[in-house]
Amino acid sequence: MPSDEDTIAAIATPIGQAGIGIVRVSGPRAYGIAEKIFTPQNSIQRLQSHRLYLGRLNDPSSGEMIDEVLLSCMKAPRSYTREDVIEINSHSGYVLLSKILQVVLDQGARQAEPGEFTLRAFLNGRIDLTQAEAVVDLLNSKTDRGLTLASRQIKGSFRREIEALRLKVVDILAKVEVAIDFPEEEAEILSRENTADIIKEGVITAIEGLVRAHGEGRIWVDGINTVIVGRVNAGKSSLLNRLLNEERAIVTHIPGTTRDIIESTVTVEGLPLKIMDTAGLRKVKGEAEKMGVYLTEQKLAEADFLLAVIDRSRLMNKDDHKILAKARLKKALIVLNKIDLPSGLQEKDHEEVLSGFPVVEISALTGQGLDGLKKAIAACIMESHIDMTVSHIAPNLRHKQALTHAAGFFRNAAHSAREHAPMEIVALELKSGLDALGEITGETTSEEVLDNIFSQFCLGK
Ligand SMILES: Nc1nc2c(ncn2[C@@H]2O[C@H](COP(=O)(O)OP(=O)(O)OP(=O)(O)O)[C@@H](O)[C@H]2O)c(=O)[nH]1
Ligand SMILES: [Mg+2]
Numbered sequence: 001m002p003s004d005e006d007t008i009a010a011i012a013t014p015i016g017q018a019g020i021g022i023v024r025v026s027g028p029r030a031y032g033i034a035e036k037i038f039t040p041q042n043s044i045q046r047l048q049s050h051r052l053y054l055g056r057l058n059d060p061s062s063g064e065m066i067d068e069v070l071l072s073c074m075k076a077p078r079s080y081t082r083e084d085v086i087e088i089n090s091h092s093g094y095v096l097l098s099k100i101l102q103v104v105l106d107q108g109a110r111q112a113e114p115g116e117f118t119l120r121a122f123l124n125g126r127i128d129l130t131q132a133e134a135v136v137d138l139l140n141s142k143t144d145r146g147l148t149l150a151s152r153q154i155k156g157s158f159r160r161e162i163e164a165l166r167l168k169v170v171d172i173l174a175k176v177e178v179a180i181d182f183p184e185e186e187a188e189i190l191s192r193e194n195t196a197d198i199i200k201e202g203v204i205t206a207i208e209g210l211v212r213a214h215g216e217g218r219i220w221v222d223g224i225n226t227v228i229v230g231r232v233n234a235g236k237s238s239l240l241n242r243l244l245n246e247e248r249a250i251v252t253h254i255p256g257t258t259r260d261i262i263e264s265t266v267t268v269e270g271l272p273l274k275i276m277d278t279a280g281l282r283k284v285k286g287e288a289e290k291m292g293v294y295l296t297e298q299k300l301a302e303a304d305f306l307l308a309v310i311d312r313s314r315l316m317n318k319d320d321h322k323i324l325a326k327a328r329l330k331k332a333l334i335v336l337n338k339i340d341l342p343s344g345l346q347e348k349d350h351e352e353v354l355s356g357f358p359v360v361e362i363s364a365l366t367g368q369g370l371d372g373l374k375k376a377i378a379a380c381i382m383e384s385h386i387d388m389t390v391s392h393i394a395p396n397l398r399h400k401q402a403l404t405h406a407a408g409f410f411r412n413a414a415h416s417a418r419e420h421a422p423m424e425i426v427a428l429e430l431k432s433g434l435d436a437l438g439e440i441t442g443e444t445t446s447e448e449v450l451d452n453i454f455s456q457f458c459l460g461k
Contacts (some may be wrong), residue, residue, distance in 0.1 A: 007033065008112035008120075009104045011097045012087070012460035021092035023100045024460055025109055026117055030084040031073070033107040036060055038071050038088075047086075049075030057088065059103050066099055067091055081117050082124035115457025119450070122442060129442030129453065130158040133396060136456050137221050142265045143272040146221035149394040158393045159441055161210065166437050168202050169410070173430045180423045192417045195426075199414040203433075207407045210395055214403075217394025219304075223265050223274030224381060227299050229326070230309030231319035232256050232280030235337040238364035239309055240277040243268070243374075249277045256280060259292035261299055269378035273305075282319050305381060306332040312361065313341035316349050324353060333380050334359045335373065340366050398449070402439045409433035 007027025013020070025033060031047060040055040047053065053071045058064065070089040079085040090100055105111060113119075122132045134153035141147045153159075172195060179186045228236045232255035240249050240262065249262045262277040276299055279292030300306070308327045310320055327334070334354060336345070340363040360376045362369035395403065413429035415421075438444035 007109040008116055009101060009109040010112040010117075010460035011101055013092065013097070015094050015097075016092075018092040020089050021097045022460075023088040023090070023097060023104060024085065024112075024117065025087070025104055026079070026081045026083045026085045026112075026120060027109070028084060029108050030086045031075075033104055033109060034071060034073065034086045036107055037103055038069070040071075047071075047073045049073055049078065057090065057100060057103070059099075059106075061106060066103065067096060069100075077124070077126075080126075081120040082126045083120060112459065113454075114459050115454035115461055118457060118461055119454045122450075127154075128156070128159045129445060129450075130162070130399070130440060131156060132442075133398075133453060134158075135461065136453075137394070137396070139458075139461075141221050142223040142274065143220050143267070146272070146394070149217055149220055149392075153393060158395065158399075161206075161393065162437055162440050165203060165206055166434060168198075169430055169434055169437075172198060172203075173427060173434070176417075176423055176427045176430065180427060183423075186423070192420065196414040196418040199410050199417070199430075204407055204410050204414070207403050207410070210393070211400055211403050211407070213393050214395045214397070214400040218396065220272065221394050223272040225302060225304040226273045226275045226307060227296075227303040227305070228275065228277050228307045228309060229296065229300060229323055230280060230335075231311070231317065231323065232282050234280065234309040234311040235364045236280065236309050237262070237277050239307065239335065239337065239362075240264070240275065242362075242364050242367060242370055243273075243275060256282070256284070256286075256289050256292075259288050261295050268374050271378055271381055273377075280319075281323055300326060300330075303330060305377075306330050307335055307377070308332050308357075309335045309337050310345075311338050312336040312343055312345055313338040314344040316345065316353065321353065324357075327357065331380060332357060333376055336361045337364050339363045339368060398453075399440050402436050405439075406433045406436035409436060 005028065007025060007029040009023060009025040012022045012024040034047060037057055037060060038053070038055050039058060040053045044053070051073055053073070055069065055071060057066045057069045059066055067090045072087045072089065074085040076083045088100055090096060118132050118135055121127050122129060131154050134150045137150035138147065138154060141150050175190045176195070179189045182189065228240055230236050233253070237249035237251045237258050241247055241251065244264055244266050248264055250257055256279070258277055258279050264275055266273050266275055278296035278299055279289060281293060281296060284290050284293055306327050308323055310316065334357045336359060339361045358376060358380055360369060360373050362373050409429045409432040413426050413433065416425045416429060435444045439449070442450070
């Protein structure tokens with residue numbers, strides 16, 4: 001990891017047309033750099049923290065004025081990174097912002113890596129890892145509720161839950177360690193039965209609640225993972241376009257048009273769907289289409305909910321049957337498409353193949369049946385195992401895995417305590433559980449995991 005002695009800089013606003021642009025600088029030389037390149041309009045002794053200054057930005061190497069800017073100053077530790085931070089608010093535009101960044105770099109700063117400002121906030125102890133991750137959630141959130149969950153997590157809601165859990169465990173561990181030191185008096189120090197109960201009711205039950213919150217909370221942040229599947233030409237892309245109300249995916253009469261996964265977000269009857277159009281499933285020879293079918297299989301496996309599209313105007317074939325077999329393993333809604341054409345389905349298809357599935361009929365071409373489709377989607381999701389109760393936190397997959405690990409250790413600890421295993425074993429399991437919890441907040445997280453998390457950020461964040 002780069003040294004935090006460096007002063008880092010990056011363009012912090014999106015590239016493109018906008019009213020203003022910001023170059024952000026953080027580190028020990030931030031103020032020094034500002035004093036070299038910025039001339040305030042009103043003469044001042046020195047730059048003060050938490051002030052905004054109007055002035056001119058100059059290139060010291062040429063003496064040329066670059067722009068009239070607003071400079072904001074934040075002295076450590078009262079800043080995003082807990083280091084000295086300056087932000088240069090200029091006019092927007094890529095060329096101008098690049099030039100400002102270059103001047104800052106010429107004065108001894110280094111270009112920041114993606115997420116490096118937030119990484120510093122983490123390394124300097126201003127936020128924990130759950131709060132850093134919530135920053136990504138905040139930027140990516142698909143719904144208002146997701147936004148609320150992310151902003152609560154930024155304020156430390158999840159961090160506090162984990163800390164409370166750790167305190168409970170530390171408490172138990174302290175008693176266990178005293179019992180290890182004074183084995184003769186173990187019975188007076190603690191009751192094994194009671195210790196096992198406290199671990200189970202105070203710790204494991206709480207962790208199980210957090211693991212459940214993963215499924216519920218992520219729906220609002222990420223959307224319900226909805227995958228449109230079906231044989232080639234069934235009208236999958238047409239259906240996606242209908243639901244999005246835009247021409248997002250290419251539609252042609254040629255079977256095998258879609259190869260890449262096309263993903264978008266849409267709200268159906270108030271429910272957030274992360275919806276994916278996929279390549280039609282069939283036996284293929286071409287490389288690109290093969291790859292597309294492979295991707296489809298992957299998305300199918302991860303889906304929360306399937307929209308299985310069947311071309312009602314044709315006889316069902318092997319591909320349809322294969323898809324329906326897969327749909328039986330998931331929450332699925334069958335969409336019989338092309339009802340503007342005469343039906344090609346046979347009576348026995350309705351009775352045998354489609355029995356047990358919720359079915360709707362639509363025409364993706366004319367839009368007929370679309371309202372019914374939306375209602376059916378909502379009904380399927382509401383009645384399925386997907387729990388729509390609003391949780392107050394949204395642990396991500398990484399948190400869920402660490403929680404599951406931790407719960408395993410605590411279960412072993414409770415079992416060992418009850419079964420009169422040596423107290424050293426109980427202590428060891430409790431410590432391993434604590435480490436697993438520490439991975440969530442970042443106390444015991446490996447550098448590899450940290451790199452992975454912060455690489456999801458954009459430049460300048
Ligand atoms: N008559 C009629 N034609 C439809 C309907 N829906 C789609 N089509 C036509 O069917 C053809 C295939 O539609 P797509 O939406 O590209 O089908 P797809 O399932 O995405 O196809 P692939 O990506 O190739 O697997 C196009 O010519 C569409 O115009 C419908 O409801 N009625
Ligand atoms: Mg398609």
